[in-house]
Amino acid sequence: MREPDRLPPLSSDVPVARRRYDRERRARIEAEQLLEAKSRELYDANTALRKQAESLEEAIRQRTADFEAARIQAEAANAAKSVFLATMSHEIRTPLNGVLGMAEALNDTSLTLAQRDMLNVVLHSGRLLQTVLNDILDLSKIEAGKYEIEEVAFNLLDTVRSVEAMFALKAQEKGLDLKIVFGPGADGWIRGDPDRLRQILGNLVSNAIKFTSKGSVHVSIDICAVNDRHELFLIVADTGKGISSEERDRLFKPYEQSNSAISREFGGTGLGLSISRRFCQLMHGDLSVESNACGGATFTARFRVSPAQPPKLVSDRNHQDDLKRLLLERPLRILAAEDNKTNQLVLRSLLNSLDLTLEIVSDGSALIAAWEQRRPDLILMDIQMPIMNGQEATAAIRHAECKRKITRTPIIALSANMMRHHEIEYRKIGMDGCVPKPFRKEQLFSVMLACLK
Numbered sequence: 001m002r003e004p005d006r007l008p009p010l011s012s013d014v015p016v017a018r019r020r021y022d023r024e025r026r027a028r029i030e031a032e033q034l035l036e037a038k039s040r041e042l043y044d045a046n047t048a049l050r051k052q053a054e055s056l057e058e059a060i061r062q063r064t065a066d067f068e069a070a071r072i073q074a075e076a077a078n079a080a081k082s083v084f085l086a087t088m089s090h091e092i093r094t095p096l097n098g099v100l101g102m103a104e105a106l107n108d109t110s111l112t113l114a115q116r117d118m119l120n121v122v123l124h125s126g127r128l129l130q131t132v133l134n135d136i137l138d139l140s141k142i143e144a145g146k147y148e149i150e151e152v153a154f155n156l157l158d159t160v161r162s163v164e165a166m167f168a169l170k171a172q173e174k175g176l177d178l179k180i181v182f183g184p185g186a187d188g189w190i191r192g193d194p195d196r197l198r199q200i201l202g203n204l205v206s207n208a209i210k211f212t213s214k215g216s217v218h219v220s221i222d223i224c225a226v227n228d229r230h231e232l233f234l235i236v237a238d239t240g241k242g243i244s245s246e247e248r249d250r251l252f253k254p255y256e257q258s259n260s261a262i263s264r265e266f267g268g269t270g271l272g273l274s275i276s277r278r279f280c281q282l283m284h285g286d287l288s289v290e291s292n293a294c295g296g297a298t299f300t301a302r303f304r305v306s307p308a309q310p311p312k313l314v315s316d317r318n319h320q321d322d323l324k325r326l327l328l329e330r331p332l333r334i335l336a337a338e339d340n341k342t343n344q345l346v347l348r349s350l351l352n353s354l355d356l357t358l359e360i361v362s363d364g365s366a367l368i369a370a371w372e373q374r375r376p377d378l379i380l381m382d383i384q385m386p387i388m389n390g391q392e393a394t395a396a397i398r399h400a401e402c403k404r405k406i407t408r409t410p411i412i413a414l415s416a417n418m419m420r421h422h423e424i425e426y427r428k429i430g431m432d433g434c435v436p437k438p439f440r441k442e443q444l445f446s447v448m449l450a451c452l453k
Contacts, residue, residue, distance in 0.1 A: 091416075092133055093130075093416035093437045093438055094343065094416055094437065095342070096126060096129060096130060096133075096437075096438045097342075097343055097416070097437040097438035097439065098340070098342035098343055098345075098438075099122070099126050099438070100123065100127070100130070100438045100440070101346030101347075101349065101350060101439075102342075102345065102346055102349060103119060103123050103126060104350065104440065104441050105346070105349030105350055105352070105441075106119055107119055107123070108353065126438075130438060132271075135272065135275055138275050142275070142278050142282070149193050149196065149279075149282050149283055150192075150193040150194075150195070150196075151191055151192065151193070152191065152192075152193070152194065153189055153190070153191050153308035153309070153311070154190065154191075154192070154194040154308075155188075155189055155310070156186055156187075156188065156189070156190050156221070156223075156232075157182065157186075157187065157188075159194045159197055159198060160180060160182075160197075160201065160219075160221055161180075162198065163198055163201045163205060164178070164180055164205075164219075166202065167202075167205050167206060167209055171209050171217060174209065174212070174213070174214075175214065176212055176214070176215065176216060176217055177215070177216035177217070177218075178205075178216070178217050178219075179217075179218045179219070180218075180219040180221065181218070181219070181220050181221070182221050182222070183220065183222025183223070183233075184222070185222050185223035185224060185225075185230075186221045186222045188307075188310070189307075189308040189309060189310045190223070190230075190232070190305045190306065190307060190308050191306045191307070191308040192232070192283065192303075192304075192305040192306070196279045196283065197232075197234075199276070199279065200234065200276045200279055200280065200287070201219070201234050201301070203273065203276045204234065204236040204276065204299050204301065205217065205219065205236060206272070207272065207273070207299075208236050208238035208240065208297070208299075209238075211238065211240040211297075212239055212240035213240070213241075214239070215239025215240075216238070216239055217236065217237070217238045217239075218236075218237050218238075219234070219235070219236050219237075220233070220234075220235040221233070221234060221235075223305065229304055229306075230304065230305055230306055230307065231285060231302050231304055231305070232302065232303060232304075232305045233300065233301070233302045234300070234301040234302070235298065235299070235300050236298070236299045236301075237296065237297070237298040237299075238296060238297055238298075240295070240296065240297060241295060242292050242294055242295040242296055242297055243289065243291040243292070243297050244292070245292075248289060248291065251273055251289060252273050252274050252287070253274060273287070280301050280302065280303045283303035283304055284303060284304040285301070285302040285303030285304060286301075286302060286303075287299065287300070287301045287302075288300050322449050324354060324355070326449065326453075327354055327355045327356055330377075331355060331356060331357070332357070332376075332377040332378060332452070333356065333357040333359070333374070333376045333377050333378075334351065334356055334358045334359070334376060334378050334379075334380060335359050335361070335367060335370055335371060335376035335378070335379050335380070336358065336359070336360045336361070336379070336380035336381075336382075336414075337361050337362070337363065337364055337366070337367040337380070337381050337382050337385060337390060337393065338360055338361075338362070338380070338382045338414070339382060339384075339385045339386060340382075343382070343437075344360050347360060347380065348360070350441045350444060359376070362385070362386075363385045363386050363387040363388055364381075364385055364388030364389055364390055364392055364393030364396075365387045365388040365393070366387075367379070367381070367393050368388070368393055368397065371397060371409070375406075375407075375409060376409060377409075377410075378409070378410050378411075378412070378448060378451060378452060379397075379409055379410065379411040379412065380412050380414055381393065381394060381411050381412065381413055381414065381431065382414050382415065383413060383415035383417060383426075384415070384416075384417070390413065391425075391426070391429050394411055394426075394429050394430050394431055395429055395430065397409065397411070397430075398429070410433070410451035410452065411430065411431045411432055411433075412431065412432065412433040412434070412435060412448065412451060413426045413433070413434045413435065414435050414437060414439070415434070415437060416436070416437040422434075432451045433447040433450060433451050434447070435447050
């Protein structure tokens with residue numbers, strides 16, 4: 001009888017393979033679980049990161065919107081400030097023009113010695129008020145970045161001597177020795193801003209005289225070559241009480257003086273040195289001081305200039321005499337537009353010494369009608385007037401002259417708004433000259449003479 005078939009015996013390798021399979025399976029499961037866990041963590045991290053990015057973007061958008069709103073608000077505030085300053089400038093300068101104009105006209109009349117002394121006080125006080133107003137406007141223009149430094153040729157000696165003439169009497173009254181010394185490089189003509197030079201030097205000399213009770217105020221002027229450029233040095237040294245280190249820290253800050261007692265004793269706004277330093281910086285220089293509490297102070301202003309050739313013909317004759325001489329040759333008719341009654345009286349008083357015919361109207365519309373009726377030789381044009389302002393009237397006259405091909409009538413702007421950009425705007429419209437209010441007679445005559453020649 002045949003025996004049944006038998007299975008072959010299990011190999012000894014089977015348990016080993018089974019264990020390996022189970023182990024790999026478990027490892028695969030663990031790896032899958034770990035991968036799933038890590039994927040979940042990565043997903044959660046990406047979700048959190050996306051939310052954080054969205055939150056950051058929203059914060060950036062909000063911050064940008066806040067910055068934009070702040071910028072718009074700052075620009076609006078700056079514009080409002082400019083409008084306010086222009087308005088206040090006009091509102092203050094208009095009556096100040098009446099005060100100083102009538103005082104100058106009165107000064108040309110017969111007065112007793114006592115009356116002339118009182119009139120000099122009025123003129124001095126009015127010009128001091130004008131200086132304070134100019135300082136405030138200058139600082140505002142500098143802070144707004146709208147101040148423009150001029151570049152013209154001028155005689156350095158004459159400019160400095162004009163400052164000396166302003167303060168010589170004041171120094172003499174206090175018994176001070178005011179002396180100006182010119183260095184070897186300070187002779188002749190230079191190119192720069194003569195008005196800013198006068199303002200800087202005038203502030204330094206005025207302060208030196210103000211704070212020096214006895215002794216001297218010595219001024220040194222020189223031009224030195226620095227690398228490839230020329231720098232003008234104005235050094236003002238006094239024998240006053242001196243300035244401590246604590247006081248020097250506040251000296252060049254706007255509206256601050258070295259100590260509160262200074263304002264009470266000597267007055268002032270605390271703007272002179274601050275503005276002078278900023279002018280020097282605008283002209284690529286600086287203003288510094290050396291002093292101590294023991295006595296004496298030395299201020300050094302330096303800024304960039306360049307050599308210049310003098311003009312071929314320089315006339316130093318009096319503008320009023322030149323104008324009178326011109327009027328003898330041809331009598332003139334002057335047409336003026338001025339809405340302020342006081343300023344109308346000022347114009348009549350200042351021009352009263354000249355042999356000319358003066359007609360004054362109250363607005364631009366009336367001026368155009370008078371111009372149409374009879375052509376004047378010169379127009380004095382106020383800017384801010386009712387019905388039609390000076391700019392509109394000037395534009396209308398220039399348009400009519402061009403259309404009809406008739407002779408151009410010189411027009412001079414008389415305005416309390418006479419910043420640099422105002423003057424550029426007036427000349428662009430077609431005005432031939434500009435005189436800021438309040439104006440002095442010599443200043444007005446000078447511009448009139450230039451336009452009539």
